[in-house]
Amino acid sequence: MIEIEGLVKRFGSHTAVAGLDLRVEPGEIFGFLGPNGAGKTTTVKLITGLLKPTAGRVRVTGFDVAVQTLQAKRAMGLVPDEPFVYPKLTGAEYLRFVGELYGVPLADMRRRIPELLEMFELSSWGGELAESFSHGMRQKLVLAGILLHDPKVLVLDEPMVGLDPKSARLVKDIFLRLAERGTTIFMCTHVLEIAEKLCDRIGIMIEGRMIACGSLEELRAQSRTDGLDLEGVFLSLTGGAEYSTLLRFL
Ligand SMILES: Nc1ncnc2c1ncn2[C@@H]1O[C@H](COP(=O)(O)OP(=O)(O)OP(=O)(O)O)[C@@H](O)[C@H]1O
Ligand SMILES: [Mg+2]
Secondary structure, three states: OEEEEEEEEEEOOEEEEEEEEEEEOOOOEEEEEOOOOOOHHHHHHHHOOOOOOOEEEEEEOOEEOOOOHHHHHHOEEEEOOOOOOOOOOEHHHHHHHHHHHOOOOHHHHHHHHHHHHHHOOOHHHOOOEHHHOOHHHHHHHHHHHHHHHOOOEEEEEOOOOOOOHHHHHHHHHHHHHHHHOOOEEEEEOOOHHHHHHHOOEEEEEEOOEEEEEEOHHHHHHHHOOOOOOHHHHHHHHOOHHHHHHHHHHO
C-alpha cells in the first residue's frame, strides 16, 4: 500500500531524511516514532506529495507520488500536525468541501455529514464557523473529513494531540475498525501507549534514519531490553544513557 525506496530529503546542507526504505501492507497500522526533529513530519510530507524528494521514490496503492500525483493523493487521507480548516467555513461546509474535492456523491454526503458530526460530538457546531473551534474540535473535524471520503491509506501526523480522553478513545477504536476493513494507517506519534496498543509495527527514526523497525517484541530483541515497556525500549534505542545526565541541570 505504501512503498518507500531510498527516500532522501535535504534542506540545503541539512539531511532531514537520509535514505528510508519501508513497505506498509494493507490493513497494517504502522507507528512512526522518534525524537523531535528526527524527520517524521518531513517523511509524511514526502509520502503525501507535499514535498518533492531529493532522491528515492514513494508509491501509494501502486501510484508513484511524484509522477501520478493525483491518483496517489486520491487514495490517501492526511491529518497534518496542525489541523487546518478554512476559518470562514462552518463545520458542515468544510465537510461538504472535502467531499466535493474527493468526488463523494451528494446523496452520501447528505447522510454521512450529520452522522460524522454526531460521532465526533460536533452536531451543535456544524453551523458554526471553524474559526470559533478549539484545537481539538478542528482536529476532530479534519478526522471527520477523512472518514467522509474513506481513503485506502491514512497518513496521520500526531493525530491524538489535543483530543480529550473520550475523543482519543473514539479515534483509537476508529483506527482499529478501519484497519480491520483493510485501510492502511501510517501514523507519527509521541504517545507511546498508542503506539504500543494500536500499532502492528513500529519504526523509530533518529536524525533521518530508521534505526529500528518491527513489532514491540522485535524492538525489544533489537535493543536487548527484555521485559521493558515501549518507553524503556524507546529510551534505550534513542540514547537513554544520556537521559539521566540531563537531570543534573535541575
Ligand atoms: N522546510 C524546511 N526547511 C529547512 N529545514 C527543515 C524544513 N522542514 C524540516 N526541516 C528540518 O528537518 C528536520 C526534521 O524535521 P521534521 O519536522 O521532519 O521533524 P519531526 O520528526 O517531525 O519532529 P517533531 O517530533 O518535533 O514533530 C529538522 O531538523 C528540521 O529543522
Ligand atoms: Mg513532526
